[in-house]
Amino acid sequence: MGAQLRVYKRRIRSVTATKKITKAMEMISASRIVKAQRAVAASTPYADELTRAVTAVATRSNAKHPLTTEKPGASRAAVLLITADRGLAGGYSTNAIKQAVALSAQLRAEGKDVVTYIVGRKGVSYYNFRDLVVAGSWTGFSDKPTYGDAKAVASDLIEAFVAETGGVDELHLVSTRFESMLTQTAVDARLLPLKLDEVQLSDESKAKHEIFPLYDFEPSAEGVLDALLPRYVESRIYNALLQSAASEHAARRRAMKSATDNAGELIKSLTRLANSARQAEITQEISEIVGGANALADASAGSE
Amino acid sequence: MAELHVELVAADRKVWSGAATIVVARTASGDTGIMPGHTPVLSVLESGPVTIRTTEGGTVVAAVHGGFISFADNKLSLLAEIAELADEIDVARAERALENAKSELDAHAERRAEVRLVAARGLKAA
Numbered sequence: 001m002g003a004q005l006r007v008y009k010r011r012i013r014s015v016t017a018t019k020k021i022t023k024a025m026e027m028i029s030a031s032r033i034v035k036a037q038r039a040v041a042a043s044t045p046y047a048d049e050l051t052r053a054v055t056a057v058a059t060r061s062n063a064k065h066p067l068t069t070e071k072p073g074a075s076r077a078a079v080l081l082i083t084a085d086r087g088l089a090g091g092y093s094t095n096a097i098k099q100a101v102a103l104s105a106q107l108r109a110e111g112k113d114v115v116t117y118i119v120g121r122k123g124v125s126y127y128n129f130r131d132l133v134v135a136g137s138w139t140g141f142s143d144k145p146t147y148g149d150a151k152a153v154a155s156d157l158i159e160a161f162v163a164e165t166g167g168v169d170e171l172h173l174v175s176t177r178f179e180s181m182l183t184q185t186a187v188d189a190r191l192l193p194l195k196l197d198e199v200q201l202s203d204e205s206k207a208k209h210e211i212f213p214l215y216d217f218e219p220s221a222e223g224v225l226d227a228l229l230p231r232y233v234e235s236r237i238y239n240a241l242l243q244s245a246a247s248e249h250a251a252r253r254r255a256m257k258s259a260t261d262n263a264g265e266l267i268k269s270l271t272r273l274a275n276s277a278r279q280a281e282i283t284q285e286i287s288e289i290v291g292g293a294n295a296l297a298d299a300s301a302g303s304e
Numbered sequence: 305m306a307e308l309h310v311e312l313v314a315a316d317r318k319v320w321s322g323a324a325t326i327v328v329a330r331t332a333s334g335d336t337g338i339m340p341g342h343t344p345v346l347s348v349l350e351s352g353p354v355t356i357r358t359t360e361g362g363t364v365v366a367a368v369h370g371g372f373i374s375f376a377d378n379k380l381s382l383l384a385e386i387a388e389l390a391d392e393i394d395v396a397r398a399e400r401a402l403e404n405a406k407s408e409l410d411a412h413a414e415r416r417a418e419v420r421l422v423a424a425r426g427l428k429a430a
Contacts, residue, residue: 042317049313049381053346053374147315147385213376218347219332227348227372231385238315 002281008274012267019263025088026256029249032143033181036246040178043147043242047235054225054232056212061221066162067229068194074169077112078135078160079104080153080191080237082175082244083123085142090255092176092184092248093122099186100174107172115160115168119153119241135160143245150238157237158230161192175240176247182254184247191236194229306340307359308378312366314387320356320364327380328355329373336373344376351415353390353423354382365390367423369416386416393424 057063081100083093100123104114115135118124120142127134136156141149160168171192176184217224310327312320328337330352338345349371356364371384398420405413 039316043315045311045318046313046315046383049311049374049383053372053381053383056346056374151385213344215344215346215374215376218336218345223332224346224348224372231371231383234385235315 002277005274005277005281008270008277012270012274015263015266015270019260019267022256022259022263026253026260029253029256033246033249033253036144036242036249037178040239040242040246043235043238047239050228050232050235054228056215057217057221057225057228059212060215061217061225063221063225065222065225065229067158067192067233070193071169075112076115076168077107077170077172078115078117078157078168079107079172079174079188080117080157081119081123082173082240083118083120083126083142084248085121085139087122088255089248089252092251093120093126095186096174096176096244097123097126099188103172103174103188112170117153117157141241143248145238145241145245147234147238150241151234153241154230154234154237157192158233173237173240176244178243178246178250181250184250191233194232308338308340308342308375308380310356310380310382312354312356312368312382312387313384315385319366319387319389323359324356324364324380325359326357327382329368329382330354331373338373338375338380340378342375344374346372346374348372349382349384351419353419354387365423367393367420369419388420388423390423393420395421395424398424 079100081096083096087093100116104116107114116127116132117135118127118137119139121139124134124137124139138149138153157171161171170190172188173191174186174188177187178184307323307325308327310320310322310324311318326337326339328335330336330350331347332350333347335352336345336347349368351369352367354366354368356366358364366387366389368382368384369386371382371387373383374381398417402414402417402421405411405417
């Protein structure tokens with residue numbers, strides 16, 4: 001076998017091995033999207049009930065709460081960025097990071113200091129590599145977040161928000177919304193202070209027509225709000241984590257699908273090259289044999 | 305017989321839903337029983353067992369941790385960060401958790417483990 005042919009054969013082998021790996025990753029991600037979507041769906045009843053309750057308290061009482069109070073002259077804004085722990089997910093983490101950077105620039109233009117909190121190793125390494133300050137980070141659960149994870153994130157952020165000194169005045173959330181298997185969009189939203197008239201149910205038409213009964217609040221409207229609002233923030237963060245996880249899997253599946261397709265293409269064109277190399281080798285061998293035979297014939301003809 | 309519709313929902317799943325005649329839960333102001341036709345109420349839940357008497361005469365016991373209860377139009381929603389039905393609770397694990405919590409003087413964890421045990425045992429006794 002000629003040197004050229006051997007090189008092609010070796011490359012085909014290595015691309016085939018890569019293709020097997022990307023194909024496996026594609027299938028794993030595909031199965032995890034379904035699970036992640038189911039987790040999003042399973043968390044909706046809780047989120048909806050909680051939203052209804054918060055709206056009910058907001059419409060039936062004038063209770064004030066630190067989490068809903070707009071701070072005058074807000075000067076420090078926190079940004080919570082949700083990214084992936086692992087790569088090979090196409091533009092998933094990059095898009096979220098870009099959105100966060102743009103949001104930070106906008107907040108700075110408004111004259112606010114930006115404090116960054118990050119979920120996911122990809123975001124952490126982006127900020128560390130550029131020597132940017134990260135106020136807090138959580139890693140290790142980006143592909144399968146639990147409510148406990150959301151609670152841990154939320155409690156730190158709420159603590160920073162209600163702190164008397166050195167706290168933050170606003171909290172923005174940058175995450176990826178799962179729109180469909182093919183579309184995931186990086187979005188940002190202001191989480192705190194909460195605007196109660198912005199509180200929305202997943203089914204909006206129902207929310208608008210609903211008239212809330214006159215609830216008895218126990219122990220008091222303030223007490224209920226005190227217990228509800230942190231839960232509400234947790235559930236918003238939980239929902240963002242779940243949607244981002246579903247988006248991560250979808251993005252990875254798509255990236256791995258195109259990697260598999262590309263590997264297929266590459267194998268095809270390499271096979272063509274190897275074939276023509278083999279053919280060239282054969283042609284050369286034949287012409288060498290023919291040339292050799294002719295030379296022999298010429299030599300023997302001369303000696304006669 | 306009058307009945308109310310109950311939804312017991314945890315943060316990550318719907319735990320139980322169905323019709324019931326009375327629901328007893330521990331709220332911030334003590335154990336509260338809710339029967340059909342109760343005035344609309346919204347109150348904060350403590351960690352504790354929730355007892356639901358179903359219309360078929362059965363009893364559903366669940367351990368809930370943190371959450372709230374809201375009742376209106378004969379519909380009762382029990383929302384909890386964590387909710388476990390009594391028959392899902394692993395008694396041995398809860399006992400171990402209780403011992404760990406006691407040795408580490410973690411009052412919250414101790415209360416959680418106790419509630420789970422009460423809920424699990426309450427069902428067996430009944």
